[in-house]
Amino acid sequence: MIYAIFVIAALGAVMGTLLGIAAKYLAVAGNPLAGEIEALLPGSQCGQCGYPGCAPAAAAMAKGEAPVTLCPPGGRGLVAALAEKLGVNVDLCDVEEKQPLVAFVHEHLCVGCTKCFKRCPTDAILGGPKQIHAIFPDACTGCEKCFEVCPTECIEMRPMQATLQTWYWPEPARAA
C-alpha cells in the first residue's frame, strides 16, 4: 500500500517536472491552427463574415468562437475543408452555395473618381482619374468594397456567367 502510494507520487512528480520543462521550452506562441485556417480562407479581407479580416476570423474559428460556415465567398468547398481541418461535423446540404458575384461597372454612369479603384484589394479594377473604370472578372473576389463606395452607384454585383468551359450538369434530382 505504502509502496504503491510512493510509486504513484514519484511518477507524478517526475512527469509533472517533465511537463513543466516541456511547457517552457516547447512553448508555441499563438495558436498554429489559426495560421492553417487562414491559409484556407480566401484572403481577400472582405469582412463579409463580420470580422475585420481573414486573420481575425481564422483566430476566432481556431478558438471555436466562430462556426466553420462563416465565410460566404468560400462556399461549400471551403466549409468542407474547414470542417475536416477542425474535425467538426457539418451537414453540407444545409450550406447555402452562394452564387459567386463579381462587380460590373456601368460605363454610362462611371465618372472616373477612382474611389473603387483605390479600394480594390486584388487590383481587379482598371482605371484612372476621369477615365471610365473596368473590372477584370477573373480577379474580382466579389468583396463589394467598390460597390459600397461608388458615388454614382454605377457598380452592380452580378453573378459570374457560366461559359462552355465552366458549365456542368446540375445535380440530378433526388429520387423520392
Add this chain to the structure above:
Amino acid sequence: MIKLFKIRGGVHPQDRKQLSANQAIENLPLPPLLHIPLQQHIGAPAEPLVRRGETVLKGALLARSQGAISAPVHAPTSGRIMGIGGFPAHHPSGLSVRTITLQPDGNDAWVDHLDPVADPFTLQPDDIARRVAEAGIVGMGGATFPAAVKLNLRNRYALHTLVINGAECEPYLTCDDRLMREQPDEVLDGVLILARGLGVERILFAIENNKPEAFAAMNSAAHAYSQVEVVGLPTRYPMGSEKHLVQTLTGRETPARGLTADIGIVVQNVATALAVHEALRHARPLISRVMTVSGGAIRQPRNIHVPLGTPLSSLIDFCGGFKQKPARLISGGPMMGQPVPSIRVPVVKGSNGLLALTEEEVRLRSEMPCIRCASCVHACPCGLLPLDMAAQIRVGSLDASVNLGLLDCIACGSCAYACPSHIPLVHYFNYAKGELAARQRAQHKQNETKRLIIIRKARMEALKQAKHEMMMKRKRELATAKQRNTETPSTEVGA
C-alpha cells in the same frame, strides 16, 4: 489476322443502324444563313479576323487559332459576314458563344490561293502537322481535340502504331460507315498521311463486325499497303472508346488518366482521316462534315454532307421533318450524345449525328432505389463500381467517389443503360466531375487572389516608402536652403 483481346464489361444495345445505313451520303443544299461558332473544339476559342459586312470566299480563314490548344475556323461557303456575336451553342447548356454569321451568296466560290501538295509523303512530319493545324482539323468522332496537337505527340512519346477508329459503336450512327463504303481510297490516303505525320510504321484499321460492307471496301483499298491491317472487331458497346479499342487490339491497357500515347499508340477517327486527305491533297480546310440524321421520329433518316454552321432545323427539313413529336433531340449517339437545346443551333465540327427519338426509344422511366444488383458493375468497361460512386455523390462525398475511380469513368453510359432501377448514373458522374473541376477553379482563383493581394500590399508599401522619402528629401532641401540663406549674408559681411 491479329489476335484480339477481350475487354471487360460493355453492353449490347440494339444498333438501329439499318434506319440510315443504306442511305448514300447526300449533299445538303446551302441554308440561307450559316452560324459558325468560334469555339468548336476543346481549347481556347478562335479569334475572329473578319468584320461585319465583309465578303469572304469559300475556305477563307474567318478566325485564327489562339494558344497551343486551339483550332482556326474557315468559311464553309462564299458570302457576306452578317455579324459576329452571341448565338446559342451546340451544347446542352444552350449558353451563347461568339459566332460568325455568314450569308451564303450561292456561288460557293473557293478562295483562289489554295496550294495543295502533290505528294504529301515527301513532306516532313512537322509540315504535315502544320497543315493539319491550319486546316482547323479536330477529332471528328465527337471529342473535337485538335488533330495537330495529337500529331505532335510524336515529339514527346515513342509512338509505334496508328489505330484508325472505325468502330462506330454508338447505335443509330452510320456516317463513318458510309464514308468507309463510299470513299475508301480517300480515307485510306488520309490514314497514310496521318501515319507519315506521326512517323509510325504500323496501322491498324479497326471496324466493328456489324459493318461488313465497310470492312470489305476498306480491306480491298488497303490491299496494296502491307503496313495497313484492317481488323474486324466484335460488336459491343463501347468498342469505339479509344482506350478500350487499343486494349482490344493490343491487349495493353492505357494507364489510368493517361493517354494511349503512353503505350505508343495514337487513335484517330475515320472522318478525321478524310479531313486530313482533303487538307493535304486539295488544301481544303475543314468546312463540312458528314452527319447521320436518324431516330424513330425522323420521316426519312439520312446521311448528309453538311456545311459547318448549318442550323439543325435545315437538316430536319431535308429529312422530311418529324413523323411524330420527338421525345428527345440528341446530338451524337444515344449512349453518349447530349440533348440539343434547340433546333436553331448550328452543326459544328464534332457533330456526328442528330437523333430525334420517340417516347419508346427514349425509355424514360422514373428513378427507383438502387437494389445493389451490380448490373452496372458488370457493365462498366473500366472496372468501376458505378453504384457506390453514385451513392457517394448523392450524399455529397465527392472525394470518396474520386477514391472509387470517378476520374477513370469515360461516361460511356453502359451502367445507366444496364441499370434496372433507371438511375441516371452518368448524370451523377457528370455532375460530380463538373463540381470537382469548379472547386479546382475556385481553389486556383483563391491562390491567385492571395498573390494579387500580396503584390498590392508590396506596391502600397513601396509607394508609402517613396512618399516618405520624398518628404524627407524635401525637408532636407528646405533645411539646407534655409541654412544657405542664413549663411550667405554672414559671408557677405565677412568679405
